[in-house]
Amino acid sequence: MEIADATSQAAELMDRLLWARLERMRGRLLAVMAKQEYGAVVRSMHWVFQSMPDSRRARVLLSPELCEYLITIARLESESQQVDRRSSSRENELSRAVVSIHELMEREGALEELTHGQTGSFLRNIRSWEIHSPAGDCVARKSEKGSWSIHSSPMVGGCVALDFESPLARHHEDSSGVMSQPSLPFTMAERLEVQRKLEQAVAAIDQAEPLYGALIRNFVRRIILRKSHDIFEEGSGRFASEHVPRHPGSIRLLNTHHPKLSVAACMESVMHEATHNLLAAWELSHGFFVPSACAYRVVSPWSGNQIPNSSYVHSIFVYYICHRLLKSHLRRTAELATPEQSHTRRRLAACAVGFLINQNLASRLATFDTLPEGIGEMMDLMQRKMKDEYRVHGPG
Structure with missing residues (x-):
């Protein structure tokens, strides 16, 4: 809860997680x-x-x-x-x-x-004309004369690399909502537009809650971008984001270049996936919150879909943090245009809805195993805080 609530102990906890x-x-x-x-x-x-x-x-x-x-x-x-x-x-x-x-x-x-x-x-011996860094933040290219030079990847937030073209960014993955889509090359104008949006998104997060900006910089070092359609093609408005546990420190975004995708939407997507990365780092060091077997599933009060227990626990932390971010964003940026205010209020309601059900969230887990110490209590505390907030203040 220290990180979720951005307490004074949060920075030290993030350092410990990174070292672990x-x-x-x-x-x-x-x-x-x-x-x-x-x-x-x-x-x-x-x-x-x-x-x-x-x-x-x-x-x-x-x-x-x-x-x-x-x-x-x-x-x-x-x-x-x-x-x-x-x-x-x-x-x-x-x-x-x-x-x-x-x-x-x-x-x-x-x-x-x-x-x-x-x-x-x-x-000297490699046959390729380029090599990409394991971190995704630069590429070395060989000239026609055989000399090599390093080219830095575009960055946002000062240290988060945007990966448009590495082999990891171009590969196909059937089980992925992002990487299963066609992979089209970005134009230079589209790359600059993606960088502008994501830079503004991270800046907005910094303004709304500086600790969340630090969370992103610590637990997201690479954003993989996928373009599946040109802007005027059918399907170009399909947006998606995801985190995969086997790729810690990396998140994936689909069709971020499209004009219909706002900076506010990018802000929430980055925060959403960064929180997954944080939770994955915790589990890497301390073990899974709950058994990760997909046979154990629970109905999500946010989506209505059956999801694994591990995803369910993650979603509680993710929606709590995203709600807290959006609420602060709405409060601190009085100059927001009316459409963005409306979007933010809708997203606040979407994040809050799962906490406001009559059932206790921790009790809905489909498992007979005992939760790790403190996890159930944190889930209960987040739900209680959200219910208290909406009971007193109403939505938004």
């Missing part, structure tokens, strides 16, 4: 590198990793790609222990994940060399 995440990823990576059965590749990984300065190691450890590869390795190793015979397809996938971590480290190492004017063996 860093140490957890470091431990998981070292465990992989300690396994001699992976052969020479892990010995090379160890050498590359140890030769990096601390800042570069941190960038590797906080990379969404690294987290996904480590999750893949853990899953495949677990599957191997549960069956009696080896699977060539599983072994091949495991080898690809290990090699991908090695390649990720080499990319980061090559970028470090380039900053000092050096072109090492990785860049």
Whole structure:
């Protein structure tokens, strides 16, 4: 609740969560590198990793790609222990994940060399004309004459990279509401418009609640943008945002370039997904709030859909924080145009509605397991605060 309510202890708690995440990823990576059965590749990984300065190691450890590869390795190793015979397809996938971590480290190492004017063996031997940083904040490109140079990605909030074109931004993912959509190139004008909107969105969050701005900068370091349609095509007005736990520090936005998507809508989307990232960081360090198995589902009082217990717990924190942000935004910006005021009031009501049901939110969880200490109490407290607010003040 310290972060949700932006108390004086919130900044210290965020620091602890970030350090815990860093140490957890470091431990998981070292465990992989300690396994001699992976052969020479892990010995090379160890050498590359140890030769990096601390800042570069941190960038590797906080990379969404690294987290996904480590999750893949853990899953495949677990599957191997549960069956009696080896699977060539599983072994091949495991080898690809290990090699991908090695390649990720080499990319980061090559970028470090380039900053000092050096072109090492990785860049001299690679066939690609460009390499993207694991953090998504820069790309190195090779000229026709064979020289390499680094180009920074556009940023918002001073440190959050906008990723329009990396392999991670262009890949297709059937299960994703954003990445399952077609991937069209952004025009330069569209890129600048996206950057303008998101910069204004983060600035509005800073003004409404400075601690929430710090939350975004700490737990979102990369925004992946997907354009599925040109502006005048049917379907161009489909907007979406999402966070995926295997890509910590990254969020995804769909069709942010469209003129119909307002800065206020962008503000809520960024805050919504940043809160998911914060909660995922907490779970990475402390364990899941509730079992994550999809067999356990509860009806969301916000959407009416059946969602996993873990998503349900997340949604309570997310809507509480978004409501608090929107309320502060409405109060602090008296100069808001009437359409934006109307939009903000509608979104306030949408965030509040789930808290105002007659049932206790914590009691609706479809699980027989005991909640971690304090989680049920926090859920009850958020619901009680919201009910008290609307009982006394009315909506908006």
